[in-house]
Amino acid sequence: MIIIDGETWNQSENNLLHEYTHYYLDLNSAGVRLPLWYAEGSAELFSTVKVLFGRIQLGLAVNERYWDARSSWIPLRELMTATRQSPVYVNQSTAFYRNHGR
Amino acid sequence: MHYMRMGNEQAAQALGRYMHALRMMSHPNQAFTEAFGSGEQEFSDGFANYVRAGKLPWIVLAKMPAALPQDEPSVHEVPAIEGARRLGRVLVDVQPSRPATLKLLEETARASDRKSSLLRCLRSCITSSCDPLTPRQSFCQHAKTRMSRWS
Numbered sequence: 001m002i003i004i005d006g007e008t009w010n011q012s013e014n015n016l017l018h019e020y021t022h023y024y025l026d027l028n029s030a031g032v033r034l035p036l037w038y039a040e041g042s043a044e045l046f047s048t049v050k051v052l053f054g055r056i057q058l059g060l061a062v063n064e065r066y067w068d069a070r071s072s073w074i075p076l077r078e079l080m081t082a083t084r085q086s087p088v089y090v091n092q093s094t095a096f097y098r099n100h101g102r
Numbered sequence: 103m104h105y106m107r108m109g110n111e112q113a114a115q116a117l118g119r120y121m122h123a124l125r126m127m128s129h130p131n132q133a134f135t136e137a138f139g140s141g142e143q144e145f146s147d148g149f150a151n152y153v154r155a156g157k158l159p160w161i162v163l164a165k166m167p168a169a170l171p172q173d174e175p176s177v178h179e180v181p182a183i184e185g186a187r188r189l190g191r192v193l194v195d196v197q198p199s200r201p202a203t204l205k206l207l208e209e210t211a212r213a214s215d216r217k218s219s220l221l222r223c224l225r226s227c228i229t230s231s232c233d234p235l236t237p238r239q240s241f242c243q244h245a246k247t248r249m250s251r252w253s
Contacts, residue, residue, distance in 0.1 A: 030125070032124050032125055034124075035124075035130045037103075038103070038121075041103025041104075042103055044103065045103045045104055045107060054164075055162050055163065055164055056162065056163040057160055057161070057162050057163075058108075058160060058161050058162075058163065059104060059107070059108045059158065059159060059160035059161055060160050061104070061158045061160075073149075073153075075146070076138075076142060076145060076146045076149070077134060077142060080130070080134050081130050081131050081134060
């Protein structure tokens with residue numbers, strides 16, 4: 001179940017798609033516990049999907065993430081091996097999401 | 103993820119290797135090494151160039167992959183107990199540290215068939231990849247303690 005604020009639909013649509021991607025991945029990961037970066041990165045990638053006139057646009061950038069990512073990012077290995085208990089996530093969750101997630 | 107899915111063929115291949123390694127029960131650290139090997143720096147540099155280039159590609163799929171169901175969402179009334187249980191389940195996710203969450207679930211469990219509602223909720227909570235030390239996990243531990251006092 002997803003509860004969203006209907007007053008701000010533009011952002012809510014992205015959030016809805018983001019959370020639905022998590023749900024889809026959970027259902028289809030065949031018992032593999034997906035790493036945090038993969039789950040969040042996928043959710044963010046699919047959060048901007050647009051369906052227009054029977055066509056699907058995939059890969060549209062999330063503007064604020066894109067411009068943030070240009071300024072700094074977490075080292076690759078640290079990012080890809082992070083869990084919700086990792087210092088990089090606990091202390092820098094904003095930066096973490098800038099790189100790969102919401 | 104954008105870079106690996108859409109930006110670079112070698113990165114996409116590395117992602118494929120990484121996921122394969124994970125399916126083979128590798129730890130994420132080990133999977134990372136298997137996938138990227140000595141090319142870690144090259145990958146990092148490629149990602150940096152990708153972001154700095156200023157153009158992120160996107161694709162258009164001209165055909166819908168499958169027919170979407172046409173049914174309208176249905177709305178139906180549920181018993182008050184079931185409604186309370188569902189609300190409690192949601193609160194476990196969004197506000198697990200609020201005392202009212204556990205209280206609602208407890209009252210629901212007592213008003214229905216003994217503890218089954220709370221048990222179901224706890225089972226679901228525990229099996230859906232609860233991370234230790236999160237408010238949700240604390241909630242589970244707290245609820246278990248409370249339940250043990252009932253019996």
